[in-house]
Amino acid sequence: MNSPAVPPAVGTALTPTGYRVTRADLVRYAGASGDFNTIHWSDRAALAAGLPGVIAHGMLTMALATRFAGEWSGDPTSVVECSVRFQRPVMVPDDDDGVEVQLSGEVIDVIGDVAVVALSAQTADGPVLGGATAHVRFTSAMGG
Amino acid sequence: MALNRDMIGKTCTSPGFYVVGREKIQEFAAAVGYTHPIFHSAETARDAGHPDVVAPPTFAVIVTAGSAEPLLFDPEFRLDYSRVVHGEQRFRHTRPITAGDHLSTRSRIVSVRDVGRNEIVETETEVLDRSGDVVCVAVNVIVSRGTAAAEAAL
Numbered sequence: 001m002n003s004p005a006v007p008p009a010v011g012t013a014l015t016p017t018g019y020r021v022t023r024a025d026l027v028r029y030a031g032a033s034g035d036f037n038t039i040h041w042s043d044r045a046a047l048a049a050g051l052p053g054v055i056a057h058g059m060l061t062m063a064l065a066t067r068f069a070g071e072w073s074g075d076p077t078s079v080v081e082c083s084v085r086f087q088r089p090v091m092v093p094d095d096d097d098g099v100e101v102q103l104s105g106e107v108i109d110v111i112g113d114v115a116v117v118a119l120s121a122q123t124a125d126g127p128v129l130g131g132a133t134a135h136v137r138f139t140s141a142m143g144g
Numbered sequence: 145m146a147l148n149r150d151m152i153g154k155t156c157t158s159p160g161f162y163v164v165g166r167e168k169i170q171e172f173a174a175a176v177g178y179t180h181p182i183f184h185s186a187e188t189a190r191d192a193g194h195p196d197v198v199a200p201p202t203f204a205v206i207v208t209a210g211s212a213e214p215l216l217f218d219p220e221f222r223l224d225y226s227r228v229v230h231g232e233q234r235f236r237h238t239r240p241i242t243a244g245d246h247l248s249t250r251s252r253i254v255s256v257r258d259v260g261r262n263e264i265v266e267t268e269t270e271v272l273d274r275s276g277d278v279v280c281v282a283v284n285v286i287v288s289r290g291t292a293a294a295e296a297a298l
Contacts (some may be wrong), residue, residue, distance in 0.1 A: 032175035063176040066201035076180040083234040
């Protein structure tokens with residue numbers, strides 16, 4: 001196994017990155033995760049639930065946040081802990097463009113070989129996650 | 145109607161094992177756009193010191209999402225699912241989940257609190273491998289909208 005390494009310093013910013021989510025992605029994530037809640041594929045169901053339209057699975061947004069943190073560290077298995085509060089639903093229009101979720105972040109603490117990263121996920125409507133963090137473990141073989 | 149606080153501390157365990165398959169990991173990874181070969185190739189995963197294909201972070205939701213349902217949907221709890229939204233989610237791993245893992249879960253209602261008009265329910269789920277070791281601890285917070293006792297009595 002790789003030995004522990006010193007993570008990037010507190011204040012290090014992660015390069016903001018956009019992730020596109022379409023209705024097709026919601027279908028694929030529903031199948032992959034087993035979450036077949038109708039508000040994630042049916043406008044009729046979403047409206048009946050008081051939503052303006054179909055929304056993304058909160059867990060899909062969380063997965064994008066951890067993917068962002070893992071891509072930053074260079075080791076996708078380095079995200080040992082992640083935590084989010086679901087602040088606002090992500091509306092996904094039924095078109096080819098879908099919605100872009102913008103991820104950004106900053107190292108807010110370093111505990112041994114682990115960087116604690118505060119993550120922010122936004123769409124054009126505003127922040128979708130609150131208090132989102134990832135604990136990213138750094139080892140000597142890692143890049144980035 | 146307010147939630148039954150007598151359910152706090154109650155636990156439940158999954159009846160059998162969820163066997164983690166390579167193809168399921170690949171399907172999940174593709175759905176979120178995790179393209180790194182460690183999530184798709186057993187050879188890459190083994191070269192990195194893992195027994196088989198590695199599951200991405202949040203994959204554990206597949207086993208944790210329904211793990212507390214015997215507690216939450218117990219009529220004694222009085223939860224109206226139509227009023228529930230997912231508030232928070234946390235995963236803390238001792239090791240990554242990999243293909244071949246036989247996973248079981250042990251869930252507990254940790255707390256039920258009033259926050260304004262709402263009730264907030266926190267459940268904790270331990271995800272165990274076949275030898276009984278904890279692979280991951282998941283904390284799930286749901287919001288039961290408008291059911292806080294003071295509001296319900298109006």
